[in-house]
Amino acid sequence: MNKNLMMTNAKNHLRKRDVIRIKPSQAGTAVTCQNGVLWVTLSGDSKDYFLTAGQSLVLSQNRQVYLEALRDVDFKITHPDRSRLN
Secondary structure, eight states, X not given: OEEEOOOOSSEEEEOTTOXXXXXXXXXXXXXXXXXXXXXXXXXXXXXXXXXXXXXXXXXXXXXXXXXXESSSEEEEEEOOOGGGGO
């Protein structure tokens, strides 16, 4: 399965081998794995990242991000709190 994900603060679920593509809307957006194993690939980055329960990865702006579930996974995408910047 390959689908695009709207940026959201809601909990998301992927089944094993599901793949989605996201594009962070702002610098500081984070992907947090809540359970399972999430494989994260960023365009322009030669490294791959593997997140397990409780681990997060802060994303850069203007990058395509691919998420793949190596097992069933629940994860959350959160945005930085802009109110703290003022």
